[in-house]
Amino acid sequence: MANGEMTMRARLVGLARKIIEWWALAGGLLLLAVVLMTTWSVFSSAAFGEPFPGDFELTEIGVAVAAFSFLPYCQITNSNVSADIFTSRAGPRIVAALTALGSLIAIGFGGILLWRMYAGMIDYQVYLETTAILQIPLWYGFVPILVSLALLCVAALITLTESLGDVAAPPVDGTASS
């Protein structure tokens, strides 16, 4: 039974990892879309004297939304840089415990920001604020961002449980599984 539970959990974690990766990839495609839009705008303003309408604000929103979508992927792939030099002599257990602490901070950060930016979104809905040219309501961008923050919490939860597992039973090769 314990075994069945484990595989169930493993499957859920695997699914979450997939979703987080696809979410980051979607953000990457959004970035690519901004690149194409901007390239077209440069070409169009050089050739016909008229840039893509609202290219400036679309870049701002697009890149911000994309950047948020990268955060969960960063967490799950352990891409956030740390200074490893001072702990290079520490045992795998200590390193795993410190990594767990980092994940815990990430959960706290993701959670608080999710809560606060939800409030921010409500503010933007109540006192409707839009971009200058295309009149896009600013809160539109907050929706995918909130999803990103929720996924960041999920990603940090996964890295947390993995490091805690390493604390309980350090991997034999002496390096934390990360």
Add this chain to the structure above:
Amino acid sequence: MTSELLVGLIGLLWLIALIAIRIPIAYSMIIVGGVGVTVLNGPAIFMAQLKDLAYAQFSIYDLSVVPMFVLMGNVATRAGLSQDLFRAANAWLGWMRGGVAMAAIAACAGFGAVCGSSLATASTMGRVALPELSRYNYAGSLATGTLAAGGVLGILIPPSVVLVIYAIIVEANIVTMFMAAFIPGLIAVFFFLATIFIYVTIRPDSGPPGDAVPRQEFIEATLRVGPVLVIFGLVIGGIYLGFFNPTPAAAVGVFLVTVYGILRGAIRLPDMRIALLDTAKTTGMIYLILLGAEMLKIFMARGGVPQAAAEMMATSGLPPTLILILLLFALIVLGCLMDSLSMILLAIPFFWPVIAELDFGMGQEEVKIWFGILALIVVELGLITPPVGMNVFVISAMAKDVPMRDTFIGVAPFFLAELVRVGLLVAFPALSLWLPRFLAG
């Protein structure tokens, strides 16, 4: 000492402690900044700020150039540019003693012109040049040292992600910064070539001459770097001459490099997928650190720590140049412990107010540019010095037959060349400032 300043200093100690125990640098900054602001301003104000702080930071227009340059570099590493560059450089320089290593440096410089990352430059060029260097029986230390050092050119020659970040922190003009980096970048290339020349003059066996290339192949190889020159000319030239802003320029750069890679048959869907995911990792990391730096900045400014440091330095009676050298030295030491981007984001908010208070006999805008170039160079030195010389790690992971100690030894002459260059740039600010002045008319 005011109580705010005391809280600020305690926060600083906490920050160092958290970073030392391997908490990701971004989160160390976020938690210290967040807790610090909450202590000084009360929770209500900070919680209200958080509604919009992250979005405001992530949607800064000037910042959008960062993911684009990162993407451009990631596509460029897979687009086959590196082979073309090395073949052409080798056709020009390979026949000389030490020429294949010189060709590697030249190719690194060319690659640095489309890629703003040091590690990517070192690893991409390493993959192409290391096998050639060992084919011509180059000494292992020279071969690996050359490539580890050559990687630094990725950052020094525009476009440079670190330089964009610096410009955003100190509110300098990104275009001006790119202009200022150009001549120092050329000096670096020249110095590295000279270093190899001296190296093989002293130890002729370490870098035997390669084969002279037949005329036909020479012309063909040279023509193949045309696209790189066009892309660099359009992107960086376009920025210099004011045709477009950095963000549109970067977008055009991504577009052209991708089209080039597709036409060359090097970029297919799976490559694009990896390039995008790599971009996601780097961009997410950078943006999170930027957010942390912003929160830390709000806290430190409220605590008055940078101002206190600036005042202390300004009233210390030390000559400005000495203070500058001390700060640069501190950056070298810190750069040995941390990656360059975190370094810039951590140190510059404290160092810049100090520098801004000093009198170097030029305007503050010019000091800003000059100090930025110097800071950029010295933090990059950390990439080729122990204990965490990332460039050295990357190259020695590729050259399995060369012990890492040899790579560090091989990189030492280049390190000295860099120190000479920093000295030159400190002594002659015009080397950094002339081109922006000239282009600004």
